[in-house]
Amino acid sequence: MVLAGILSGCGNGDSLERFDGPTMGSRYSIQYVRHASTPGPKAVQAEVENILADVDRQFSTYRSDSDIERFNNLPANHCQKMPAPILELIRVGEQLSSQSDGSYDLTVEPLLNLWGFGPQAREEKVPSAEALAEVQQRVGHRHLRIDGDQLCKDAAVEVDFNSIAAGYAVDTIAARLEALGIHDYLAEATGELKAVGKKLDGSPWRIALEEPRDDQQVAERVIAVDGYGVSTSGDYRNYFEQGGRRYSHTFDARTGTPVLHTLASVTVIHPSALMADGLSTLLLILGPERGWDYAQTHDIAAFFVIRADTGFVTRTNQAFERLAGEKTE
Numbered sequence: 075m076v077l078a079g080i081l082s083g084c085g086n087g088d089s090l091e092r093f094d095g096p097t098m099g100s101r102y103s104i105q106y107v108r109h110a111s112t113p114g115p116k117a118v119q120a121e122v123e124n125i126l127a128d129v130d131r132q133f134s135t136y137r138s139d140s141d142i143e144r145f146n147n148l149p150a151n152h153c154q155k156m157p158a159p160i161l162e163l164i165r166v167g168e169q170l171s172s173q174s175d176g177s178y179d180l181t182v183e184p185l186l187n188l189w190g191f192g193p194q195a196r197e198e199k200v201p202s203a204e205a206l207a208e209v210q211q212r213v214g215h216r217h218l219r220i221d222g223d224q225l226c227k228d229a230a231v232e233v234d235f236n237s238i239a240a241g242y243a244v245d246t247i248a249a250r251l252e253a254l255g256i257h258d259y260l261a262e263a264t265g266e267l268k269a270v271g272k273k274l275d276g277s278p279w280r281i282a283l284e285e286p287r288d289d290q291q292v293a294e295r296v297i298a299v300d301g302y303g304v305s306t307s308g309d310y311r312n313y314f315e316q317g318g319r320r321y322s323h324t325f326d327a328r329t330g331t332p333v334l335h336t337l338a339s340v341t342v343i344h345p346s347a348l349m350a351d352g353l354s355t356l357l358l359i360l361g362p363e364r365g366w367d368y369a370q371t372h373d374i375a376a377f378f379v380i381r382a383d384t385g386f387v388t389r390t391n392q393a394f395e396r397l398a399g400e401k402t403e
Contacts (some may be wrong), residue, residue, distance in 0.1 A: 090274045093116040097126045098240060098264050106251065106259035107274050113254055118163055121254065125246050126263070132366070133239040135183060135193045135232075145225060146183065146232040153226035161220055163238055163348075170352050171327075173214040174368070178356040179327035181217065182211045182233035189332065191323040212331045217346040225230065240266040241305060241351025248347070265306065268347045269299040283341050283377060295377065295388070303347025307354035308339030308379075324358055335361035338386060341377040343397045362389075 093115050104122055108114065134140040138147075145154045167180035183193075188209050189197030189337035190257040201209075207218045217229040235242075239264045248268045255301070257270030260279045269279035278298035283306065297304075309322035310399075322332045344350035351373055357365035362380050369376040375393040379386050390398075 080182060088274060088362075091118070092117045093122075095119075095123065098130065098134070098245075101265040102126060102243075102261075102263040104247070104251075104254045104261050107271070108256075109338075114255050118251070118254065118256070119248050122247050122261075126243060128159075128383070129239060129243045129246070132157055133163075133235045133242075134233055135236070140267075141298040142233055142235065143265050145227075148227070150230045151226075151228055153221060155223050156225045158223075159242065160235075161223070161225065163235055163242060163296065164218060164220060164225060164233070166238060166348065166352060167233075167235075168215050168218075173372075174360060176214065176328045176357050177326045177359045178237075179213065179215050179353070180233050180235065181213050181215060181231040182325050182327050183234035184212050185325050185330050186234065186323065187326070189325075194215060200358050206330050213327055213330065237307075237355040238348055238352045240264040241303060241348040244347035244351075266303070266347055266351050267305075268303040270301050272300070284339075295398075297343075299343065299398075301316070302343050302345055302397060303350040304341065304343055305347065305350035305354040306339055306341040307358040309333065309337075309358065324355070326359055333359055333361060336379060336381040337362040337365060338381050339379045340365065343375040343394060366391075 087110060088309050089108050090105060091108045091114070092103070092105045094101055096384060102122070104118065106118070130137070130140070130143045135143055135146070141156060141160055145156070148154060164180070170178045171180070187193070188201050188205060212230050212232070214231070217227050217231045219226045219228070243263045244261050244266050245268065247263070248270065251259050251261065258273070260269045261267060265279065269281065273279060278300055281299055281304055283295045283297065309324045324333050325331065326333055337358060340354045342350045342354040342357065344353060357369055357376060360368055364380060366378065368374070369391055373393050375397045376391055377394050378389040382391065
């Protein structure tokens with residue numbers, strides 16, 4: 075996802091502030107309209123980076139001292155005291171797992187590692203049936219349990235929050251910006267974003283949705299957003315090929331294998347960036363038919379990009395068109 079629009083000054087003393095930096099193996103960026111009563115970019119950036127540091131300490135699967143990796147390294151039938159945000163996201167993951175009949179699941183890290191996509195991966199390859207069956211015994215939200223402020227497991231499961239952690243970070247940043255008196259902003263982390271209010275010239279924030287191509291970024295659709303999170307999940311960049319077949323990093327936890335359908339990417343608009351993040355992944359896992367039916371049943375604003383013989387075709391539902399505002403194609 076790329077951001078579109080050049081902002082101009084209004085001559086009333088207000089200004090547009092921007093800053094960015096590294097986070098979660100990618101980058102974050104903040105744009106906000108500064109008024110006389112709102113803080114400057116250095117102070118705001120410090121607040122944002124404190125939030126991102128907390129997210130990294132709690133959710134990162136790429137550092138051994140994070141809260142979730144210490145839990146992942148525990149054997150079966152153990153518990154660990156966890157900060158409230160981790161327990162919150164475990165509950166969100168349980169909800170999404172239940173609603174997708176187990177296709178979406180937070181405990182897929184062993185599968186990611188086995189297929190070559192995870193933090194402990196060694197080689198991208200199709201695993202043996204025996205190795206897959208062994209790992210599948212350690213996958214499933216049913217193996218997790220919250221007991222007070224502790225997270226417990228009855229199998230050697232490993233939790234991976236990559237499908238919702240960035241959305242949670244964006245929501246947390248947005249709440250902090252609002253507390254600082256900033257009400258016109260676009261906050262983005264690793265491609266998940268939330269846009270609220272207006273740009274400096276009074277026009278809406280515009281977001282360019284990207285056509286899934288490996289060689290370059292092409293704007294498929296430009297939408298106007300105010301007060302919503304936007305998330306795009308796709309399988310078109312992180313994949314490998316073996317034996318003439320294409321294997322992506324998007325997994326159906328029920329089968330333990332990468333999805334093989336024709337849905338290339340899904341964009342979701344939702345009041346919560348966290349839920350937009352999780353739902354875009356869930357719909358991508360379910361595919362062009364099951365995912366579409368799920369979005370319609372749950373009134374989820376969704377934009378589907380589907381592979382076809384001639385390239386890509388797009389499909390949007392009424393909920394998406396209602397929230398996307400003006401459009402430019």
